[in-house]
Amino acid sequence: MARPFDVRSVEAKWQERWRLDGTYEVDNDDPRERYYALCMYPYPSGAAHQGHVRNYTFGDLVVRYQTMRGKAVLSPFGFDSFGLPAENAAIKAGSHPRIFTESRMAELKQSVQRLGAVYDWRREVMSHDPQYMKYSQLIFLAFLRAGLAYRAEAPVNWCPGCATVLANEQVLADGTCERSGDVVERKNLEQWFFRITDYADELLNDLDSLEWPERVKTMQRNWIGRSEGVEFDLVVADDPTMVLRVFTTRPDTGFGITYAVVAPEHPMLDALTTDEQRPAVEDLVARATSLSEVERTSSSDSGTGLTKRGAFTGRYVLNPFTGESVPLFVADYVLGTYGTGAIMAVPGEDERDLAFARAYDLPVVHTVERPEGTADGAYAGDGSHINSGFLDGLNVADAKAAATAFLVERARGRATVNYRLRDWLVSRQRFWGCPIPVVYCDACGMVPVPEDQLPIVAPDDVVMDRNGQSPLATHAAFRDTTCPVCGGPARREADTMDTFTDSSWYFLRYTDPFSEGRPFDPAQAAKWMPVDQYIGGIEHAILHLLYARFYLKALVDIGLAPGLPREPFTRLFTQGMIRLDGSKMSKSKGNLIAPEQYFDRVGADALRVFHLFVGPPGDDVDWTAQTEDVIEGCARFLDRIYRLATDATLQVRPRDESLDRPVERAVHRTIKRVTTDLDRWSYNTAVAAVMELLNTVSKWAHDDGVEPSVLAEALDVMVRLVAPMAPHVSAEIWEIRHPGEPSVHAQPWPVADPDLLVEETLTMVVQVNGKVRARLEVRADITDEAASAAAMADETVRQYLAGATPSRIVARAPRLVNIIV
């Protein structure tokens, strides 16, 4: 393409100028209204790909737009620089993860700068920076003091081939290791946890106040999985001293209990098992625990989607409602980790219980009357109770209340709430992460590292091989230390923290990046928090966003963040993915389209406009053969603005109201459209609106000649409207048109003149029986009566009426009249 200007040198020139000017560096005491715009900090996987480009294009548009609206915009950048890929690459190359990480950060930074995205680089944060680690560890210790961090045994994915722990995403759907192909086992290890479940209710309730996409809020609600129910005791039939605690959300169906189930992990299982049943039970337990979690839950059959495996324990328990003895089973469909690890089974109203009852030939009693024609499966809906003694005739809600009262009185029951959410397991048996700052002393036990000894940094001289243990566990100089309490020999914790802990507070460090002695000064953070606009991928809808919300609430509660809001991100926008040949574009899939070639060929501005224009920002983008053409079209659009705005050859003529007024109206309508579109995340239509304006102005200028003041106003507005979208070319045009004046990016955002938004006349549609038959030019303030009269008087309309008398006329002046005959 022949361009009217040298894209590469123009873009390089402005990028250099923005860097030197520091326009987008903001101080915490800036007097302007504050705005915190944030893109999720990236894992440095190398040079940027189109997903990054899309993310930072949106983010930079927000930064530049809000700056033009007069705000002090905090726009920081940093790196989620700990993580597994760098560690694996280092193992493969026999190198150090820092080397990979730092070179990749440099590449990504370079791409981001060539995109023309502007940041306050003084505030850059990297999670592997010892200065950052120091405070990640300090927060951990604060959590520990506050009782929010604790140690417990937990099962991990253990690969016998690699002799190491795998992350869930490294375990394939068939339960094997993605690297070695070995069957992954479950193994119990002592692990660190954070008590996120203490915040379950608040995390759930506060979602209501957030301007987030509904589907993200729904995903978080489901993840937390609050359910109200009753806990009560089932008494063992032949030994009233033994009771089994169960949890149910359907106490009202209690008359339908025909058996009960304990989880294979249940602590009382051994005591509950009779000698003759012990072999069968042990067999079932061995099977359930030897399988990986994936395998245990993935086997299916066609009917219910699930195969239930169980064994009779030899015991019976008493149904508290009927006093009958029902058999007690162990089955792997009951989880040890949820509720009490044991259930009452009601196959009449629960699908899973029904599947088990059918497999083991257990009786089914219906306790809720089902509507006519309901399939003969388990019925979970509302209805009148039957076969239920004192509950008969009650609906589900009333029966629940009555049954709960009954259980509270007769079976040591209590109303309770359970959550699907579990505590956050933060231990990782990894090298390339933030070490957990505790030591183990033979005399004193677990001892926190004193804060003045932070940060605990992993040594550089480690051997990155794959012998199965974290390099930290075998590195004597790191491992062996002295106890801070008694001075005796001690071992350092060899595990590192989940990298989600790093990303749970980086946005706070940005507000006060040089803070010493504490993660951030709450007074400084309070100047910016909460983040006004957070932008990132939908893939972080649950974990990252939930953990970050938990962190801030906890930091406020334990005194590290007094005065801060309890929610970090007011508005969230989740951008769509870029897909190539139907699958997500990502480094791990190796299907990246590098932006560099576009920077060289068409320029960053054209690529930015493409990402804004191609479709709704929240939708996925398919990168296809046509994409190249669309990007060129975007470059063409920018070239046309450039040519028109710098064209000195246009014919000049005197002002003519009838020619110029429509152009002025178009300009101000466009200001209105673009402004509302930018505010409602409709970037594709905002670009389209500017394209339309360009077409209008361009046609007018060429057909009618130019009235200089109208043209100047139109062009200056247009350049300001595209400034957040295509910052380089707009800055260049502005400089040509206004030499010596402040940059377009320092100009105020245009404001629409309300007088020019009011239409004097417009086109009214006349329908006959709902079909459009005529269009009339009418005054904007026409009444319904006058509109109907005008419609009836129209010659074309009369032809369609063919003399018939309308039975009804619907008038919606000034838009439409519908004549019904």
Place this chain on the structure above:
RNA sequence: GCCCGGAUGGCGGAAUCGGCAGACGCGGAGGCCUCAAAAGCCUUUACUCGAAAGGGUGUGUGGGUUCAAGUCCCACUCCGGGCACCA
């Protein structure tokens, strides 16, 4: 299996409150400029019947509400994403 999205020309998409379906762009067709090409500019482009004037049809499918439905309601099909036995 459950939950959440989505389906509109050849393609990406627009239609903010139930009121002109297809804005804007890509691609296609024709033309201007040129020795020629590239670039640029102009016209045209949902489908269909028709020589034209003009008519008919049309927003995944089938029903419904309404003067009027891409938009609201019911049932379904297909596609994408998330979660996988949460009692």
